[in-house]
Amino acid sequence: MKAAGSTSAPAAAGMSPSGGDRRSINPELWYACAGPLVNLPPVGSLVVYFPRVAATMLKDADAQIPNYPNLPWKMICLLHSVTLHADPETDEVYAQMTLQPANTGDKEAFLASDASLKLNRPQTEFFCKTLTASDTSTHGGFSVPRRAAEKIFPPLDFSMQPPAQELQVRDLHDNVWTFRHIYRGQPKRHLLTTGWSLFVSGKRLVAGDSVLFIRDEKQQLLLGIRRANRQPTNISSSVLSSDSMQIGILAAAAHAYANHSPFTVFYNPRASPSEFVIPLAKYNKAIYSNQLSLGMRFRMMFETEESGTRRYMGTITGIGDLDPVRWKNSKWRNLQVGWDESTAGERRSRVSVWEIEPVQAPSSSALLHDDSSDMESLFKKAMPWLGDEIYLKDSQGQNAGIHGLSLPDYLRSMTGPVVQNYSASDISKQLNLQAQMLQQSNMQFGGSKPLLQQTQQIDHLSK
Amino acid sequence: MKAAGSTSAPAAAGMSPSGGDRRSINPELWYACAGPLVNLPPVGSLVVYFPRVAATMLKDADAQIPNYPNLPWKMICLLHSVTLHADPETDEVYAQMTLQPANTGDKEAFLASDASLKLNRPQTEFFCKTLTASDTSTHGGFSVPRRAAEKIFPPLDFSMQPPAQELQVRDLHDNVWTFRHIYRGQPKRHLLTTGWSLFVSGKRLVAGDSVLFIRDEKQQLLLGIRRANRQPTNISSSVLSSDSMQIGILAAAAHAYANHSPFTVFYNPRASPSEFVIPLAKYNKAIYSNQLSLGMRFRMMFETEESGTRRYMGTITGIGDLDPVRWKNSKWRNLQVGWDESTAGERRSRVSVWEIEPVQAPSSSALLHDDSSDMESLFKKAMPWLGDEIYLKDSQGQNAGIHGLSLPDYLRSMTGPVVQNYSASDISKQLNLQAQMLQQSNMQFGGSKPLLQQTQQIDHLSK
DNA sequence: ATGTCGGCGCCCCGCCGACAA
DNA sequence: TTGTCGGCGGGGCGCCGACAT
Numbered sequence: 001m002k003a004a005g006s007t008s009a010p011a012a013a014g015m016s017p018s019g020g021d022r023r024s025i026n027p028e029l030w031y032a033c034a035g036p037l038v039n040l041p042p043v044g045s046l047v048v049y050f051p052r053v054a055a056t057m058l059k060d061a062d063a064q065i066p067n068y069p070n071l072p073w074k075m076i077c078l079l080h081s082v083t084l085h086a087d088p089e090t091d092e093v094y095a096q097m098t099l100q101p102a103n104t105g106d107k108e109a110f111l112a113s114d115a116s117l118k119l120n121r122p123q124t125e126f127f128c129k130t131l132t133a134s135d136t137s138t139h140g141g142f143s144v145p146r147r148a149a150e151k152i153f154p155p156l157d158f159s160m161q162p163p164a165q166e167l168q169v170r171d172l173h174d175n176v177w178t179f180r181h182i183y184r185g186q187p188k189r190h191l192l193t194t195g196w197s198l199f200v201s202g203k204r205l206v207a208g209d210s211v212l213f214i215r216d217e218k219q220q221l222l223l224g225i226r227r228a229n230r231q232p233t234n235i236s237s238s239v240l241s242s243d244s245m246q247i248g249i250l251a252a253a254a255h256a257y258a259n260h261s262p263f264t265v266f267y268n269p270r271a272s273p274s275e276f277v278i279p280l281a282k283y284n285k286a287i288y289s290n291q292l293s294l295g296m297r298f299r300m301m302f303e304t305e306e307s308g309t310r311r312y313m314g315t316i317t318g319i320g321d322l323d324p325v326r327w328k329n330s331k332w333r334n335l336q337v338g339w340d341e342s343t344a345g346e347r348r349s350r351v352s353v354w355e356i357e358p359v360q361a362p363s364s365s366a367l368l369h370d371d372s373s374d375m376e377s378l379f380k381k382a383m384p385w386l387g388d389e390i391y392l393k394d395s396q397g398q399n400a401g402i403h404g405l406s407l408p409d410y411l412r413s414m415t416g417p418v419v420q421n422y423s424a425s426d427i428s429k430q431l432n433l434q435a436q437m438l439q440q441s442n443m444q445f446g447g448s449k450p451l452l453q454q455t456q457q458i459d460h461l462s463k
Numbered sequence: 464m465k466a467a468g469s470t471s472a473p474a475a476a477g478m479s480p481s482g483g484d485r486r487s488i489n490p491e492l493w494y495a496c497a498g499p500l501v502n503l504p505p506v507g508s509l510v511v512y513f514p515r516v517a518a519t520m521l522k523d524a525d526a527q528i529p530n531y532p533n534l535p536w537k538m539i540c541l542l543h544s545v546t547l548h549a550d551p552e553t554d555e556v557y558a559q560m561t562l563q564p565a566n567t568g569d570k571e572a573f574l575a576s577d578a579s580l581k582l583n584r585p586q587t588e589f590f591c592k593t594l595t596a597s598d599t600s601t602h603g604g605f606s607v608p609r610r611a612a613e614k615i616f617p618p619l620d621f622s623m624q625p626p627a628q629e630l631q632v633r634d635l636h637d638n639v640w641t642f643r644h645i646y647r648g649q650p651k652r653h654l655l656t657t658g659w660s661l662f663v664s665g666k667r668l669v670a671g672d673s674v675l676f677i678r679d680e681k682q683q684l685l686l687g688i689r690r691a692n693r694q695p696t697n698i699s700s701s702v703l704s705s706d707s708m709q710i711g712i713l714a715a716a717a718h719a720y721a722n723h724s725p726f727t728v729f730y731n732p733r734a735s736p737s738e739f740v741i742p743l744a745k746y747n748k749a750i751y752s753n754q755l756s757l758g759m760r761f762r763m764m765f766e767t768e769e770s771g772t773r774r775y776m777g778t779i780t781g782i783g784d785l786d787p788v789r790w791k792n793s794k795w796r797n798l799q800v801g802w803d804e805s806t807a808g809e810r811r812s813r814v815s816v817w818e819i820e821p822v823q824a825p826s827s828s829a830l831l832h833d834d835s836s837d838m839e840s841l842f843k844k845a846m847p848w849l850g851d852e853i854y855l856k857d858s859q860g861q862n863a864g865i866h867g868l869s870l871p872d873y874l875r876s877m878t879g880p881v882v883q884n885y886s887a888s889d890i891s892k893q894l895n896l897q898a899q900m901l902q903q904s905n906m907q908f909g910g911s912k913p914l915l916q917q918t919q920q921i922d923h924l925s926k
Numbered sequence: 927a928t929g930t931c932g933g934c935g936c937c938c939c940g941c942c943g944a945c946a947a
Numbered sequence: 948t949t950g951t952c953g954g955c956g957g958g959g960c961g962c963c964g965a966c967a968t
Contacts, residue, residue: 248712250714602941
């Protein structure tokens with residue numbers, strides 16, 4: 001019974017080449033690796049792209065690079081495509097997005113942008129564990145947290161002594177890893193033994209890195225990794241100076257902006273401290289409906305140790321551009337904040353408006369007690385972003401207003417032929433934002449009626 | 464005697480952290496890894512930079528990238544600095560160069576460029592071996608070629624049975640590797656045993672990769688690696704699209720060209736099929752003194768399997784730009800050639816003028832039998848590049864001539880105060896090219912007299 | 927519930943000469 | 948001269964429960 005090595009598990013545990021090299025990444029696994037806060041905008045929607053933020057992600061200093069005066073701080077773009085990737089060496093996940101500078105006159109795209117406000121990332125059963133020294137040493141296997149094993153792994157046959165099974169798990173590149181899953185020890189516990197050390201050495205995992213198992217819709221087991229935050233590996237190696245990379249990002253954006261031509265950006269959710277591609281509707285909503293003031297309370301979502309989420313509360317302590325000269329009117333991270341639970345530099349001291357959720361004083365709402373009577377001001381209050389700065393030619397800080405799309409036009413566009421592609425309930429979901437805000441405005445148009453009809457009525461009234 | 468494992472070699476063989484992380488790369492080792500043909504121009508010299516070639520190295524296709532009409536095909540630049548690097552992950556060697564667009568009026572720099580025509584890379588005792596399956600398997604050690612061991616390693620004490628010693632070898636990052644060097648077997652041979660497999664796995668070497676040992680001037684052993692040509696790992700991963708990288712290279716060059724500001728380029732000698740930074744004197748000499756014609760015979764240097772050099776002979780079969788439209792007048796690889804020993808696609812079918820050595824018909828020389836009598840035409844023949852296209856504003860193909868530097872001025876500049884920093888013999892070496900050519904022109908100014916004096920005499924005569 | 931450790935069996939790493947190319 | 952192999956000895960990989968937290 002002590003014959004430890006006499007396991008009948010196949011010796012062929014380990015990586016298998018698995019044919020298709022360029023197969024597409026499993027989105028559920030990609031999102032799981034990217035973390036709970038990541039939510040890519042859908043293809044076909046409008047987004048706000050911050051080229052200078054993207055450039056800054058590479059390298060903070062502003063050395064000998066041109067400043068591209070004709071490149072605006074933000075560009076409104078149509079998101080043509082999103083491709084999910086994983087670095088074959090490191091398994092680092094990243095997304096490739098094709099953007100094209102666009103007019104907000106693209107009605108369908110604007111609706112899609114609104115639609116993206118609902119969470120459209122796949123929600124999958126998963127668990128994530130940070131590897132301990134024991135997990136990564138060559139001395140033993142992987143200790144599976146009890147809840148995790150019961151939730152994700154196929155149930156063991158407890159009539160066996162000890163209960164054990166072989167798990168086949170695919171990684172981001174569709175390589176199959178084989179592990180022996182056994183329930184043993186005193187007290188009893190779930191362990192991955194045979195095959196585990198090959199995985200650790202193959203992926204070059206060290207204590208502090210995380211491993212993550214999910215069960216997809218077909219009950220297949222998948223696994224991904226998240227490396228601990230190491231020192232940011234010097235990007236500028238062997239090919240291109242980081243200066244040239246910054247210039248490349250800025251020049252590519254400037255060229256695309258001037259020609260309305262498509263271009264490509266890369267987004268690495270775990271390496272980038274912040275996003276530089278934001279759904280247009282999310283941006284507009286935040287900019288125009290959050291009444292900002294010093295001392296205002298807000299909540300903001302953060303990722304927890306084990307890939308969960310939790311909200312922290314904070315207070316706005318300052319409003320102003322990060323750098324008054326170079327970042328004038330960028331509106332990116334222009335809020336200075338303090339946190340209720342402050343373990344000093346743990347959380348960022350600057351955030352962007354669209355990252356926070358304002359905390360409403362529960363007793364009163366400015367909108368509720370507003371005595372406006374004419375429809376137009378009601379609209380302005382309900383969808384205030386429609387009036388200002390919806391187009392992108394504001395690189396110098398002046399708002400330019402909507403080009404070629406009046407307020408009634410925009411509303412009519414929502415009921416035009418394009419919208420007919422959506423079912424009424426789809427529209428209802430996509431316009432969820434407006435619906436909530438309209439209802440907040442105390443406009444009694446029919447309670448729970450589909451919003452499409454509401455909008456049609458509004459359209460008529462506003463003529 | 465069969466006690467194989469009872470070796471007294473320390474078990475601590477392997478990598479040592481070795482403190483200083485950012486210590487500078489050993490130039491001898493760097494050049495050895497770079498290959499026998501690589502010869503970086505010296506700091507302070509003038510070079511010709513081909514921005515579009517540098518961009519093309521990344522990616523061949525010309526997708527959505529702007530064409531930068533104001534960016535010339537070649538830029539004459541002052542080489543401010545050269546830093547040698549090695550990728551910490553792969554040990555791939557590369558160089559970082561700071562360039563600044565310059566006038567050829569910089570006399571000192573022009574001289575330095577001439578000086579660079581002599582081989583200034585360190586010549587070091589070394590050997591290079593391509594690893595066999597046995598060398599990289601876990602079954603055994605490394606079989607050292609006899610000549611190599613005798614030339615590079617410290618001599619063994621052959622009174623021992625068997626003769627053996629411990630070798631301490633530093634890699635590019637100054638990590639120390641310890642190997643047991645033993646002379647044994649029947650027939651006798653040199654082997655590296657203990658410590659070798661740690662090196663192979665640590666560097667992730669596979670059969671086909673090469674390892675390279677050198678003994679530097681202080682009798683220290685150093686080692687480097689050259690990986691076999693694998694498929695070019697997709698550059699555009701996780702940070703930047705290859706489009707943006709191309710744009711970055713072009714825009715950085717264009718910006719620097721417009722502002723005469725310094726910029727940075729990276730040169731990877733083993734990944735780049737060709738150089739895009741050429742000493743100005745080498746370029747000019749090739750362009751203006753090689754009388755090109757169809758059918759002309761030439762020789763060209765190639766790297767051999769084991770890091771040696773050999774010349775192949777070929778014939779010019781065509782003269783013309785690579786792409787008549789996009790690459791008009793680029794002069795880069797504008798020669799179509801055939802090779803005497805042709806194993807089909809083994810050698811490139813297109814080369815640049817400065818890569819080849821024309822084969823002179825030994826019986827006659829156009830210069831020798833020329834009957835020109837006036838000095839000016841003699842100069843034109845001796846240093847023909849002085850008259851034409853020495854400055855860089857020829858992006859559209861027209862030559863622009865020297866700006867602000869007449870022929871006598873240029874010659875006088877060679878004897879001006881700046882030159883006083885060099886000793887007479889230094890100058891003699893640096894002007895080696897001109898010396899040879901002047902002598903070819905049959906100008907009898909004093910035979911072996913230092914060239915500085917020759918030039919002064921010329922300067923007087925030309926007034 | 928789970929991280930670390932001592933115990934220990936056996937796999938395979940790695941050193942050896944034989945042999946052939 | 949040097950690439951590959953069979954032989955084989957022992958170090959360490961890796962499976963086990965004990966024990967602590």
